[in-house]
């Protein structure tokens with residue numbers, strides 16, 4: 001009997017890497033938008049009256065709807081509807097949220113435009129611009145996190161048995177390039193002409209539309225893959241039907257929950273730090289926002305260069321659990337340096353490089369470990385549950401850090417607003433909080449490694465079997 005083995009589109013290296021570039025572009029523009037205001041904390045404080053507490057609240061708002069349950073729904077949508085529908089929905093939500101946020105900080109709105117009166121009528125300590133920007137950022141956050149889980153699942157779909165960890169590493173590297181780009185561009189665009197926080201947000205908002213288009217092109221390729229595998233014909237897109245009751249399996253798996261806990265501890269000391277890093281460097285070194293941003297932007301570049309290399313190492317050699325441990329140690333060292341060592345530009349660059357190495361070790365090992373713990377049909381929900389738990393930290397920590405900054409620096413916000421020369425925040429307390437998260441992540445990493453050794457999940461094993 002002769003058997004014809006049909007070559008599928010993802011068997012072509014060119015096609016699957018093209019697919020990766022298309023979906024990673026959506027994330028590239030998404031990550032740009034996430035941090036477009038991060039280097040502009042000072043300008044927001046002087047031009048829109050956002051103090052550190054308000055800025056922290058804004059940082060946390062990205063995750064509020066996700067934590068309220070949207071991400072779990074997003075995981076279910078992903079497992080039921082597949083990557084194409086979910087990807088397009090998430091990219092559209094990003095664009096819609098970006099539009100609301102841009103309007104919220106615009107001159108037109110702030111000078112009494114449509115909705116200003118309403119947004120000024122409650123929680124009067126918070127500027128109306130911040131409230132509407134938070135609403136837009138919440139909608140955007142639903143889109144970007146939904147896109148994150150969709151992209152992870154799409155990579156598993158296209159790269160299983162191939163270069164999966166490398167592909168995830170490259171996707172993250174492209175996203176990190178977006179962070180580098182926005183830390184380079186945002187202060188510069190803000191200063192073109194009279195200083196403005198709206199200009200960079202509007203520019204990156206337009207770029208988000210390109211991200212929506214690249215995902216649209218990916219859906220054409222993905223449809224072809226489904227036609228070839230027959231998955232689409234069988235039962236919608238998923239190969240096996242996902243049941244909501246399966247979610248219990250995730251919440252009762254000890255090792256899965258340990259990975260999720262490690263994820264929330266680790267990432268809570270990364271993304272919320274990223275929001276405050278420019279201001280921290282600006283305050284500690286007595287430099288401008290542009291100069292501080294120019295130092296900090298090398299952090300994602302370190303991560304960008306190393307993540308794919310470490311992903312490839314994981315594919316061929318393994319050692320995932322060890323990489324998680326090492327990443328937590330390096331991150332703790334970096335935050336302790338910022339908390340305790342008198343800063344010079346050289347020390348700042350060195351600590352940023354340490355953090356960049358850490359931020360390649362952990363993501364390169366963490367995300368490809370999930371398919372080792374959870375079967376494919378639950379994968380969308382598994383990533384959603386991890387993101388959901390992670391989002392609780394990403395929502396809470398910017399708020400905690402902004403608040404701790406305010407209370408540990410009485411009177412400084414007022415001085416900055418009044419333009420007092422030399423007024424700057426002392427970041428010791430926030431940086432110690434971030435360090436504690438690193439220590440806790442390290443301890444969990446030790447536990448995970450012990451679990452892996454006793455239960456044999458294969459976290460230390462390579463992905464590509466020879």
Ligand SMILES: C[C@H](NC(=O)[C@@H](N)CCCCN)C(=O)O
Pocket residue numbers: 034144145148172175267271363367387390
């Ligand atoms: C892949 C991973 N992404 C995440 O963890 C997201 N849930 C959080 C992204 C925060 C910015 N919206 C990563 O970037 O390593």
